[in-house]
Amino acid sequence: ILRNSNPDDQVISSVQRLLLRSVAEHDISAQETCHLLLEIPLYHSSRSFVSLNLNKEAPRWLRGTGSSENEANVRIKDVGRTVKSPLKIYWERPTEFENFSLFRLNLTHKFTQNRWNKCKQENIVRIFPRPSPLRNGSQWVEFCRVKVLLHVRHRNIEQLTENGTVEWSILFTRYYEEINADGNDILGPAVDNEDETTDNEDEVEEIEDDEQEECRHDWMLLAEMGPNAVIDSSCDLGTRDMDRNHRWVDDARQRYCDTDLANIDHFISQASSNNQINDANLNSVIVDYQTLNEKQMAVFKHVESHFYSVLAGCQVEPLRVIIMGTAGTGKSYLIKAIRGLLMQMTGIESMSPVLVLAPTGVAAFNINGRTIHSALSIAINSTNNLDIDSERLKQLQERLRSVKYLIIDEKSMVGHRLLALIDMRLCQAFPEQTNELFGGRSVIMVGDFGQLPPVLDLPMYIDVKKDALSNNGHAVYKQFLEVYKLDIVQWQSGDSEEQRAFRDVLLRIRDGESTVDDWRILNTRFEEKLTRAERDQFSDTTFILPRWSDVNAVNIDKLRSLNVPVAKINAKHTGGVEAKRADSDTAHGLEAQLLLARGARVMLTANIWTEAGL
Incomplete structure (x- = not known):
């Protein structure tokens, strides 16, 4: 088009300039190629850089290997030729530079065309290697060597080290004084504490993280998305106007004093110590025994008779009782009745003779008990560490000093190994009866084997030979010869046809014997078949979903429906780039960010205060 146009046309020059500028701005690769072919530097800097590679003390280096200080200016035809090393050039410096150290000379001069030329501005001296300045650390000798070579005036290594008889340290x-007086290099001074060496690096990393976490507009995020991109529905939470404009700090100060905010890391421990839950208050709750049904009363009377014999000093065998019952048969109610009975028989002011335990924090809270691992000082990952130190053993013995009975709820979650560990800990807690099962304590296990099975363990009733600990647990279970079964459902005790049908459906689901009629009954409760009023009754219930993506979507919708400011809390990664890229599974459940709002429901992944339901 340009060739066939009128050369006198004023538009031609404008179009030519536009084309030239387009090529210059967009074809970066072509520019780099042309610069390399013409041996033109790819960049220009107002400051000059000098590289001092002190890894080797050889007098000559091979060009093109990255060892020379002028590698950026190496021409293709010079690759493979030898060149003097920075140390060799320094050793052969003219006498007029006799009082210059290696660092000072390269800071103010540059060696070009076989001569030292003074620079208008000080050079930026890059030093390799950069050993740790930690005094007496693994790289301390190397650090001393580099610092001495840089700042101590010398003509050769032999002169400096007195023919190798003097160590670098x-x-x-x-x-030391001469080195410190010569100027500051990038290595910095020697330090005595390892934390001091990482301060600057941490600051730089934090700055980089801050830059990466800066606010990005929606169009920037959309521009980065390729085809079939997965849209994160939570991306705007924490960045909306209401989120950014909310005064989070002032909000916290209105509710908590400065002392509470300063001690926020110890909030739970202080709250638990200030609100001690008295065992006597828990155990003093007396159940109306007349409300117990026939099966419950049989267990109740048996425990009562046994404890009367214990209080009378009679020699009786400890109880080994299993109480079975499906959901809603009054197992928790019976536990409360037995605990109240034992405390009443001992005396309200006395220490409790009964310890109520459960495998999980939720189950323990429901029965006002404690978790098995916490109460008996059993480590969560206890398979490889079965011992207990003397101090913790002393605390355990003091804690269980008055205990005569243990009630373990949710027995279906107690497996071979955990039962063996319970037996082991009780024998350690009561050394005078270490040869007796459970240290001579009576144990009552309550639950339904049709419910949740143990985690990474075998159910107690399975007779499969495994390791010694597992085999011991099964042997202990076989000593429970007394079994009671509760079969009267209390929770769904209505007599309507609908209630009876629902109870029957639950029982068949438990036994894995569901029928087509059961499916038809449950089909009437599908969400799309419920009225708006019925759906609203379940708005705050917990959803059970098959995929994590569905779980996240529901949680985000719930959080958004609160219509309150949301705080986005990003994790601080201390493991570098790999830690930042890791998912929550790799980080053992730790999320890269949390979305929190006032009124949001949260889930605790660890038991931090079981007595208070946390």
Whole structure:
């Protein structure tokens, strides 16, 4: 088009300039190629850089290997030729530079065309290697060597080290004042504490993280998305106007004093110590025994008779009782009745003779008990660490000093190994009866084997030979010869046809014997078949979903429906780039960010205060 146009046309020059500018701005690769072919530097800097590679003390280096200080200016035809090393060039410096150290000379001069030329501005001296400045650390000798070579005036290594008879660390101490007076290099001074060496690096990393976490507009995020992109529905939470404009700090100060905010890391421990839950208050709750049904009363009377014999000093065998019952048969109610009975028989002011335990924090809270692992000082990952130190054993013995009975709820979650560990801990807690099962304590296990099975363990009733600990647990279980079964459902005790049908459906689901009629009954409760009023009754219930993506979507919708400011809390990664890229599974459940709002429901992944339901 340009060739066939009128050369006198004024538009031609404008179009030519536009084309030239387009090529210059967009074809970066072509520019780099042309610069390399013409041996033109790819960048220009107002400051000059000098590289001092002190890894080797050889007098000559091979060009093109990255060892020379002028590698950026190496021409293709010079690759493979030898060149003097920075140390060799320094050793052969003219006498007029006799009082210059290696660092000072390269800071103010540059060696070009076989001569030292003074620079208008000080150079930026890059030093390799950069050993750790930690005094007496693994790289301490190397650090001393580099510092001495940089700042102590010398003509050769033999002169400096007195023919290798003086160590570098001694030379560093000998010339310490001279080294510090020569100027600051990028290595910095020696330090005595390892934390000091990482301060600057941490600051730089934090700055980089801050830059990466800066606010990005929606169009920037959309521009980065390729085809079939997965849209994160939570991306705007924490960045909306209401989120950014909310005064989070002032909000916290209105509710908590400065002392509470300063001690926020110890909030739970302080709250638990200030609100001690008295066992006597829990155990003093007396159940109306007349409300117990026939099966419950049989267990109740048996425990009562046994404890009367214990209080009378009679020699009786400890109880080994299993109480079975499906959901809603009054197992928790019976536990409360037995605990109240034992406390009443001992005396309200006395220490409790009964310890109520459960495998999980939720189950323990429901029965006002404690978790098995916490109460008996059993480590969560206890398979490889079965011992207990003397201090913790002393605390355990003091805690269980008055205990005569243990009630373990949710027995279906107690497996071979955990039962063996319970037996082991009780024998350690009561050394005078270490040869007796459970240290001579009576144990009552309550639950339904049709419910949740143990985690990474075998159910107690399975007779499968495994390791010694597992085999011991099964042997202990076989000593429970007394079994009671509760079969009267209390929770769904209505007599309507609908209630009876629902109870029957639950029982068949438990036994894995569901029928087509059961499916038809449950089909009437599908969400799309419920009225708006019925759906609203379940708005705050917990959803059970098959995929994590569905779980996240429901949680985000719930959080958004609160219509309150949301705080986005990003994790601080201390493991570098790999830690930042890791998912929550790799980080053992730790999320890269949390979305929190006032009124949001949260889930605790660890038991931090079981007595208070946390």
